[in-house]
Amino acid sequence: MIYTPMNKIFSFILLLCFSLILSSCGQEEEQQRKMSEEPTPRVITMQPYGPPVKGNPAPDFTLVDIEGRTWTLSELKGQVVFLNFWATWCPPCISEMPSMQNLYDTLPKDQFKMLAILYSDEAGNAKDFVKKLDITLPILVDEGNQVGMNYGLTGVPETFILDKEGIIREAVKGPAEWDSAESIHMLRGYIDQ
CATH class of the missing domain: 1.20.5 (Single alpha-helices involved in coiled-coils or other helix-helix interfaces)
Structure with missing residues (x-):
């Protein structure tokens, strides 16, 4: 080649x-x-939280109220707990608040705790609101809305009734007349258990 x-x-x-x-x-x-x-x-x-189911333990949380006190749900075992998620911009929430205050004043404080959890709102708004209406029940602030998400909120107001063991017994969507005879009877039933 x-x-x-x-x-x-x-x-x-x-x-x-x-x-x-x-x-x-x-x-x-x-x-x-x-x-x-x-x-x-x-x-x-990550598994998303679903709404809590009646009969299951309530999701625990630690929140600070508008007075600066810290509340941890699990520390309230032994008492019936009323958790209400609300906001100052919500007319149904505002309309049920006086009945909640009446209920709070009626039931024994050593056996019953009522916690109103401010959801998707500013603490300053709640401070002004409680002064106007003379509300004395604890108002906790859900900064970042995490607790509300853990409870699977679909709106406000929503209320959860927990028995003395921290088990969810009632879940109520929307407003209610909390100082009605039926509501007081239902809550006394859990207190007396």
Whole structure:
């Protein structure tokens, strides 16, 4: 075979291509080896909170009220607990608040705790509101709305009644007349258990 400049160029290109193919095969094998040695990334899936179910324990929380006191739900075991989620911009919440105050004044404080949890609202609004209506029940502030999300709120007002063991016994969506004979009878039933 006679080597011409064209043959030399062709041979050089062929040799170069062959070298590249061989070197890339080695790199691919090296990448596969490294990948098999590296740990596989873990995927963590978060389970969203669903609404609490009657008969199950209530989600625990710690919140601060508008007076600066800290409340932890689990520390209230042994008492019936009334949790009401509300907001100052919510007319039904405002309309049920006087009946809640009457209920709060009626039932024994050593066996019954009422906590009104301000949801999706500003603490300053609640302070003005309680002064106007002379509300004395504890108003807790759900900063970031996490507690409300844990309780699966679909709106406000929503109320949960917990027995002395912290089990959800009643869940009420919307406003109610909390100082009615039926409501007082129902709550006294849980207190007397």
